[in-house]
Amino acid sequence: MKSVLLNGINLVCIVAKHSSLTSAARELNLTTGAVSQQLQAVEERLGFSVFERHARGIRLTEKGDKLVQSVTPHLAAIEDNVYKLTHVTDSKQIRLKLTPSLAFKWLVPRLDDFQKRHPEIQIHTFAEGALVDSESRDFDIAIDYGPLPYKLPQAELLMEESLLPVMSPGYFHHFSHLCASGTAEDWQQVTLLHDAMPWSDSAKDQEWKYWAEQHSLDFDTHQGHFFNRTDMAMSAAEAGLGIALARMALLGDELSQERLVAPFPAIRANAGYFIITHLDNPHTRLFKSWLKQQSLID
Incomplete structure (x- = not known):
């Protein structure tokens, strides 16, 4: 009986983590219907509703939230200890x-x-x-x-990381006036190259928007080309496609070999x-x- 209840509570925590029966079913390799049936069985055993069903999905009830908050640290500790016990500690x-x-x-x-x-x-x-x-x-x-x-x-x-605007020598030749005046209107004319996913839940123009704010520039940063990796944006800059915000840790010999130029100083990325x-x-x-x-x- 206890093991069945523990399995059921673990199921509740997984569903709560996703706030979705479908996503929880995917993690558990079950059908959505099977997860729903198991959830109903758990609620019957507990004697109270854990989730409220609504048009957009499900959400925890007050009792359900208290249950999840109280057991989650213990389940995580169990998972952590099992992981350590099942992995050879002297593995090379x-x-x-x-x-x-x-x-x-x-x-x-x-x-x-x-x-x-x-x-x-x-x-x-x-x-x-x-x-x-x-x-x-x-x-x-x-x-x-x-x-x-x-x-x-x-x-x-x-x-810690720093951000550095970089571009090809040819692109800099066409937009060298950015160094002299660098107004918001000037920046509106260039093509920005983005890492669209610097971290989860970030805005697509997160880094360029931050850079503009640090320089008190008000221009549309949600334009240009978007990539899912910083090194791709840097390669696009090297190809003359626009201006990328390079991360200093990722720069190799691109500057010393003059494949890229960096006419502006680096700023702290706050990341x-x-x-x-x-x-x-x-x-x-x-x-x-x-x-x-x-x-x-x-």
Whole structure:
């Protein structure tokens, strides 16, 4: 009886997390109908309604909200302990998740140094998504980009970021007057290149809007070309498509080789890269220490 109720409460928490039977069913690999039936059985066992059904979906009742708030920390602790117990603590493999932009532009050029220092440790790098799901359990360490302060209090700041407008030499030749006057009207004439997803729930023009505000410029930043990765926007700038906001950590030799020019100073992004740890052992601690050392080199 107790195990059935615990499974039911876990189901309630999953549905509450998504606020959607369909999304919860997808996570559980069940049909929406099956989730609905199980939910009704849980409510009958509890003796009160956990969710209110309405035209736009479902929402927690007052009792349902109290239930979820009271059990969520305990379920998370159980999940965390099971994860640690089922993963060998002396494993010399580290599953690392991060964005493709940071992987290609920052991490990969440095990995040879780590391998030479610690050849016994294997780094399995996963960089398939433009955004990192930092709350997922399918990695040992993640590096996520986000605003300060970061959404997870246990995350460790790896490095703060700065934003730098960059463009091709040819594009700068046509718009060099931006440096002299740089009025809002002047900026309205250029093509902006965006990372449309710097972090989850951000506006598509988040970074350019922030840059304009920091320079007291009032022009439409919701124009130009939008990409789901910063390195793509930077490559588009190199191709002469417009002006991108490069992240300083992602710049390599583009400026020194004059493939890009940066006529404006960098500004603090009020955002940075954060380390999230799901497996704590001597090897992950060693890797995190190395990451922090690398962040100080540039």
